[in-house]
Amino acid sequence: MSKFRVMALLLTGLYQPAVLAEDMGHQAHMNDDPLVWMVLADQLEWQNASPDDALAWNVSAWIGHDTGRALFRSEGEATSGDVEDARAELLWSKPIAAWWDLVGGLRQDFGTGPGQTYGLIGVQGTAPYRFHIEADLFGGERGQFGTRLESDYEILLTNRWILVPRAELQAFGKDDADLGIGSGLSQLELGLRLRYEIRREFAPYVGVEWSGKFGDTADFAGETDESVRDTRFVAGLRVWF
Amino acid sequence: MIRRNGQDARNFPSSTGLTDPGRRRFVLGATASGLVAGLVGGLARWQPASAGENSRVLTHLKGADFALTIGQLPVQITDRERLAVAVNSSLPGPVLHWQEGETVTLRVTNQLNETTSIHWHGILLPTGMDGVPGLSFPGIAPGETFTYRFPVRQSGTYWYHSHSGFQEQLGLYGALVVHPREPEPVAVDRDYVVLLSDWTDENPARVLAKLKKQSDYYNFNQPTLGDLIRDARREGLSAALAERAMWGEMRMNRTDLADVSGYTYTYLMNGQAPAENWTGLFRPGERVRLRFINAAAMSYFDVRIPGLRMTVIAADGQPIKPVDVEEFRIAVAETFDVLVTPERDEAYTIFAQSMDRTGFARGTLAPREGMVALVPGLDKPAALTMADMGHDMGQDMSHAGHDMADMPGMDMRGAGAVTHAPTETGPGVDMLAMNPTSRLNDPGVGLRDNGRRVLTYADLRSTFPDPDGREPTETIELHLTGHMERYIWSFNGIKASDAGPIRLRYGDRVRFVLVNDSMMTHPIHLHGLWSDLEDEQGNFQVRKHTISVKPGERVTYRVSADALGRWAYHCHLMMHMETGMFREVLVDE
Numbered sequence: 001m002s003k004f005r006v007m008a009l010l011l012t013g014l015y016q017p018a019v020l021a022e023d024m025g026h027q028a029h030m031n032d033d034p035l036v037w038m039v040l041a042d043q044l045e046w047q048n049a050s051p052d053d054a055l056a057w058n059v060s061a062w063i064g065h066d067t068g069r070a071l072f073r074s075e076g077e078a079t080s081g082d083v084e085d086a087r088a089e090l091l092w093s094k095p096i097a098a099w100w101d102l103v104g105g106l107r108q109d110f111g112t113g114p115g116q117t118y119g120l121i122g123v124q125g126t127a128p129y130r131f132h133i134e135a136d137l138f139g140g141e142r143g144q145f146g147t148r149l150e151s152d153y154e155i156l157l158t159n160r161w162i163l164v165p166r167a168e169l170q171a172f173g174k175d176d177a178d179l180g181i182g183s184g185l186s187q188l189e190l191g192l193r194l195r196y197e198i199r200r201e202f203a204p205y206v207g208v209e210w211s212g213k214f215g216d217t218a219d220f221a222g223e224t225d226e227s228v229r230d231t232r233f234v235a236g237l238r239v240w241f
Numbered sequence: 242m243i244r245r246n247g248q249d250a251r252n253f254p255s256s257t258g259l260t261d262p263g264r265r266r267f268v269l270g271a272t273a274s275g276l277v278a279g280l281v282g283g284l285a286r287w288q289p290a291s292a293g294e295n296s297r298v299l300t301h302l303k304g305a306d307f308a309l310t311i312g313q314l315p316v317q318i319t320d321r322e323r324l325a326v327a328v329n330s331s332l333p334g335p336v337l338h339w340q341e342g343e344t345v346t347l348r349v350t351n352q353l354n355e356t357t358s359i360h361w362h363g364i365l366l367p368t369g370m371d372g373v374p375g376l377s378f379p380g381i382a383p384g385e386t387f388t389y390r391f392p393v394r395q396s397g398t399y400w401y402h403s404h405s406g407f408q409e410q411l412g413l414y415g416a417l418v419v420h421p422r423e424p425e426p427v428a429v430d431r432d433y434v435v436l437l438s439d440w441t442d443e444n445p446a447r448v449l450a451k452l453k454k455q456s457d458y459y460n461f462n463q464p465t466l467g468d469l470i471r472d473a474r475r476e477g478l479s480a481a482l483a484e485r486a487m488w489g490e491m492r493m494n495r496t497d498l499a500d501v502s503g504y505t506y507t508y509l510m511n512g513q514a515p516a517e518n519w520t521g522l523f524r525p526g527e528r529v530r531l532r533f534i535n536a537a538a539m540s541y542f543d544v545r546i547p548g549l550r551m552t553v554i555a556a557d558g559q560p561i562k563p564v565d566v567e568e569f570r571i572a573v574a575e576t577f578d579v580l581v582t583p584e585r586d587e588a589y590t591i592f593a594q595s596m597d598r599t600g601f602a603r604g605t606l607a608p609r610e611g612m613v614a615l616v617p618g619l620d621k622p623a624a625l626t627m628a629d630m631g632h633d634m635g636q637d638m639s640h641a642g643h644d645m646a647d648m649p650g651m652d653m654r655g656a657g658a659v660t661h662a663p664t665e666t667g668p669g670v671d672m673l674a675m676n677p678t679s680r681l682n683d684p685g686v687g688l689r690d691n692g693r694r695v696l697t698y699a700d701l702r703s704t705f706p707d708p709d710g711r712e713p714t715e716t717i718e719l720h721l722t723g724h725m726e727r728y729i730w731s732f733n734g735i736k737a738s739d740a741g742p743i744r745l746r747y748g749d750r751v752r753f754v755l756v757n758d759s760m761m762t763h764p765i766h767l768h769g770l771w772s773d774l775e776d777e778q779g780n781f782q783v784r785k786h787t788i789s790v791k792p793g794e795r796v797t798y799r800v801s802a803d804a805l806g807r808w809a810y811h812c813h814l815m816m817h818m819e820t821g822m823f824r825e826v827l828v829d830e
Contacts, residue, residue: 032736032821034446036453066669066729066736095668098724099492126726129489159461200451200458240454 037063038240043193045236047077047209050227054079056234068094071103076111085111089120100125107138113179116141122148130154139173144181146172157194162203166191175216180224182216195238203238296330297512299416299434303338305345309359311381311403311413312352318440318507318514325412326353326403332512333436333536334401334415341396341422347389349381356380356405359389360768360809361417362574363399363558363786366391368806371768373404376807376825380405396421397558398532398576399786400436407445410538410815414438418532419558427554427580430527437544437571437593437602439506439537440514449816452500452728459502462597462622463494493672495624496597497725497760498686500816501539503600508540510593510602518613519604525586529606530554531579535571538815541596541762541789543570543688546589546606547617552580553696557785560704569696570596570685572764572789574813577696581606588612596687596762598622623687625760625792659756659795661720664734671724674758677795679777685762685791698774698789698796707773707781709801713752717743721757721765721790721812721822729820730759730812736821743810745802747830754797757790763817764789767826769808773799787813802828 043058056077062069071093076086091105100123107118122136131151139145152166168189172181193207210231213221218228296314314327328334339345351357358380360372370391374380381387396419403413416434441448451458464485472481488495513519523529531551535542545551545568552563555578563580571577571593583589588607595601598619605613661673682699683689723730732740745751753772755765765772766787775797776782790796805828812822 032738032819032823034449034453036450038454066727095727097668098671100668126492128492129486130492156463156465158465158467159463200455 033065033067035063035065037061040240042238043234043236044239045205045207045234047232047234049079049230049232052079054084054232056236062093064093066095068092071105083111091120093124096123097125099127103136107136107140109179116144116179118144118146127151142176144173144176144179146170146186160197162195162197164191164193164195164205164207166193172217177220180217180220180226182214182218182220184216185214186217188212188214191234193234193236201240205234205236205238207234208232209234296327297332297517299333299436299511300329300331300335301338302335305340305343307337307345307347308350309334309347310350310352311357311359311408314412316412318509319442321442323442326357326408327412328359328415331415332412333438334413336416336418336434337401339393339417339419341393341419344390344392348386349389350386351381351383353408354383356382357408357413358403358405359401359413360404361389361399361401362766363576364391364417365394365769365771365804368769368804368808371806371808373768373809376809393419395419395558397555397560398434398534398578399558400534400536400574400576402536404809407449407538407815407819409536410439410441410445410448412438412440414536416532416534416536426560427530428528429530429580431521431523431529432532433521433529434511434532434534435519435521435591435604436511436534436536437540437542438509438512438535439501439540439595440509441501441505441507443505445538445815448501448505449728449819452816456500456726456728457494457497459500459504460494460496460597461502461504462496462599464488464496464624491672493725493760495626496622497625498622499540499595499597499599500728500761500814502597503595506540506595506600508537508542508593508595508600508602510591510604513604515601515603515616520610520612521604521606522610523583523606523608525584525608526582528580528582531581531591533571533577533579535573535575537573539573541570541572541764542593542602543568543596543620544591544593545569545617545693546581546591547615548585548589549581549583549606553700554578554580556701556783557787559784561783562702562704564696564700565694566696566700567693568688568691570688570789572762572787572813574764574766574787575785575789588614590614590616592617594619596685598687620687620691625686661758662733665720665722665758667734669724669727669729669731669736670722670734670758671726672758672760673720673722674756674793674795677756677758677793679796680791680794681774681777681782681796683791683794698783699776701774701783701785703781703783705784707799708784709750709773709799711750711801713750713799715749716752716754718754718756719824721755721759721763723759723761723817723822725760728816730817730822732822732824737811737823738821740824742807742825742827745800745826745828747802747805747828749802751800751802752797753800754795755788755790756795757792760792761814761817762789762791763822764813765811766813767800767808767810769804769806770800770802770826770828773801775799804828805830 039061041059047054054077058075060073062071071091074088087109089107091103093101093103096102104121107120109116118138118140120138124134134150136148148170150168155163170187171185174183189211191209193205195203195205197203212229314325316325358372371377399417402409511519591604593602682697684695684697688695719732722734774783808826810824810826811818
C-alpha cells in the first residue's frame with residue numbers, strides 16, 4: 001500500500017511540475033536551486049626552482065545550479081614572467097551519481113612550444129575514504145590523446161592545520177618531439193602541503209613538491225637541459241570566494 | 242489595542258504574572274553590573290533604534306485587533322551593527338496574547354522593499370490566512386497592508402514567523418500565547434515566554450551560499466589526527482582505524498550535527514545574548530510557567546535549569562500528562578510549557594546549549610534584578626557512533642533505544658528492511674537508512690546516558706484521547722533525504738521544485754510515515770492540520786505541529802484532513818527548506 005502510494009507520489013512529482021505557480025505570482029519555495037558560483041585558488045604559490053624561482057597555480061571556478069555547472073580549471077607554472085607549462089579547461093559539469101560529476105569540454109595547453117587543443121571528457125568527485133579525484137581523457141590536435149589523473153586528501157591535524165598530500169600524473173598516446181611529450185607515463189607530481197585556515201576562505205601554506213618525467217618525455221627533457229627529476233619547496237595561499 | 246511593555250503588565254491580572262522586567266533590567270545590566278558589562282563588551286556602545294527604547298526587550302500586545310508593522314531595525318548583537326527585519330521595531334516581535342474563542346484581526350503592514358509574510362505557526366485557520374506566499378496568498382507587497390482575520394479555536398503556546406526568504410533568520414519572529422476559554426488546569430504565579438533563537442551578522446543568503454560551496458564550513462569540530470590517536474589509545478588501534486574506515490567509506494562526517502554553528506551564530510534568549518542575561522523574576526516558592534519556543538532558523542537546543550526540576554505540561558501548545566525532567570531537547574519550531582517552583586532565595590541559570598555544543602543561550606530566574614547564577618560549561622560535543630551507523634545490524638532491535646548498540650543501521654544504498662523509492666538513487670542523495678527503527682525513547686545524540694533525566698518523545702502523552710478516533714485508511718511514506726556536500730535536501734530524493742502536491746481527500750484520516758535517510762535531525766512541520774504522533778504500537782500518543790526525526794529513525798503520525806486548501810509541509814531547518822525539503826499538501830474534496 002505505502003509502496004504504491006510512494007510510487008504515485010513520485011509520478012505526480014515527476015509529471016506535474018510547477019503546480020505551485022498557478023495564480024499566486026510568487027513562488028517562495030520553488031527557488032530551491034539558487035545560482036551559486038565559486039572561485040577557488042587551491043594552489044597559488046612560489047616554488048624555489050633552479051635556475052629561477054617559479055610561480056605556479058592550480059585554480060578552478062564554477063557557476064551554475066544543482067543540475068549542472070560551467071567549470072573552468074587551470075594549472076601551470078611561470079618562470080620570470082613566462083608561462084612554461086600550463087593548461088586551461090572550459091567544461092560543463094553534471095552530477096551523475098551521489099559522489100561523481102561528469103565533466104566535458106575543451107582543454108588548451110600552452111607555454112613553451114606550440115599550443116595544443118584537446119576535447120576532454122572526465123569525472124571528478126569524492127572516492128571512498130574521501131579522496132578527491134579528477135580523472136580525464138583527452139584527445140585532439142596532431143592525433144594526440146592522453147589521460148590525466150589527480151587526487152588529493154585532507155588530513156586534519158587540527159580543525160585549522162590541514163596537511164594535504166597530492167598526486168598527479170599524465171600519460172600520452174604517442175611521441176611528439178615538438179611538445180616534448182613521449183608516449184606512456186610522461187609526468188608524475190607528488191606534493192605535500194601544510195596549510196593553516198585563518199578563515200575557511202584564506203589559508204597560507206608551505207610544502208614540498210616532487211616532479212619527475214619518464215620515458216621519452218624524460219629523454220626529450222634531457223635534450224633541452226630541462227630537469228628530469230625536481231624537488232621544490234613551495235609557499236603559497238589557498239583562497240576561495 | 243496596542244500596549245507597550247510597562248503599561249501592558251499593569252493591565253494583566255496579577256495571577257498570570259506577565260510582568261516582564263526586561264527594560265529595567267537592561268539598564269541595570271549596562272550600568273550597574275560590571276561583570277555583565279565587561280562580558281558583553283560592545284553593549285555599552287549599543288544604541289537603541291529609537292530614542293529611549295530598547296528594541297530587544299519583549300513587549301506584549303493583547304486583544305483581538307492588532308496592527309503590526311514589518312520593517313528594518315538596526316540592532317547590535319555582537320560588536321557590529323546590523324539591520325534586522327522586525328515586527329513593530331522589536332526583536333523578537335511582540336508577544337501576541339489571544340483569547341480562545343475570539344476572532345482576531347491582524348493588520349500587517351510591510352515597510353520593507355521586498356515581499357513579506359507572517360505565518361501563525363501551529364494555529365488552525367483557513368488556508369488563506371496561513372501566510373505562506375505562493376500557497377496561501379501572494380505575500381504582502383512593499384507598502385501594502387494585509388489583514389489576517391480568523392477565529393481562534395485552540396489555546397496554548399505557539400509562535401509566528403515570516404515565511405518569505407530569509408526574513409525569519411533576520412529576526413521576524415515572535416511568541417503567541419493563546420489564553421484558554423476554560424480556566425487553566427494549573428494556576429501559576431508567574432508566566433514567562435522563553436523564546437530561543439539564533440542570530441548571525443552574516444547575510445543569510447551568504448550563509449547558504451557558503452554551505453553550497455563547502456558544506457562543513459561552520460564545523461570546527463571535525464575528527465582530527467589527534468582524535469584518532471586518542472581513540473586508538475582508548476579502544477585500540479584497529480578499532481579506531483576500523484571506525485575511521487567506516488566513516489571514510491561512506492564519505493560521511495560523524496560530527497555533522499549542525500550545518501550552521503556558533504562560529505557565526507549568537508544564541509539568543511528573548512532577544513538577549515548570553516552576556517545580556519535575560520532575567521525572569523520570582524519570589525521563592527512561587528510556581529513559574531516558562532513557555533519555551535525554539536524560533537531558531539537552524540539550531541536545536543538542549544535546555545536545563547541546574548537546581549530546578551522541570552515539569553513539562555504542554556508540547557506544541559497542547560497539554561500533556563505532566564512529566565518531570567532535568568533536561569529537554571527542543572527542536573526548531575517546537576514549543577514546551579514547563580513549570581518550575583524555585584524554593585530558595587537565589588538565582589537559577591536557564592541554560593540552552595546548541596545541539597552541536599558550539600554555543601548557548603542563557604538567561605536567569607532570580608528573586609531580584611541583577612543576580613546571576615553559575616553558568617554551566619558546554620557539554621563535550623558528541624559524535625554519531627559506529628553503532629548509529631549500522632555496525633550492529635545483527636542485533637535484536639526489540640529494545641531499540643535502550644543503548645547505543647541498538648541504534649539503527651545505515652548504509653550507502655544498502656538493501657535492507659526498508660523500501661526506498663527509485664528516486665532516492667540520484668546524485669542528490671548521499672545516504673539511505675538500511676534498517677530504520679522507531680526510537681521515541683531515544684533522547685538523541687549528545688543526550689544519551691548523560692546522567693540527567695532527559696525528556697524523550699516517548700514521555701509526551703496528550704491529556705486527551707485521540708480527538709479523531711478513526712484508524713487511518715491510507716499511508717503516505719516519505720523519506721527525508723539529502724546530500725550534505727552538494728547541500729541539497731528533499732523528500733524521497735525529489736526537491737520541492739520538481740514535485741507536485743501531496744493530495745489528501747477532505748475528511749480522510751491518513752497515516753504519515755517518515756523515514757530519515759540522512760545524518761541530520763529534521764523537524765518536520767505540517768501547516769493547518771495536526772500531526773498526531775503514534776507510539777511504537779501505532780496508537781495515538783500526542784498531538785503536535787512539528788515532529789522531530791532523528792537520523793535513521795522511522796516515525797508515524799496521523800493526520801485528519803479536516804481543513805481544505807493548500808498547506809506547506811517542510812523541514813523547519815531554514816536552509817533545508819530553502820534547498821528543497823518542502824512539499825505542498827493539498828486537501829480537496
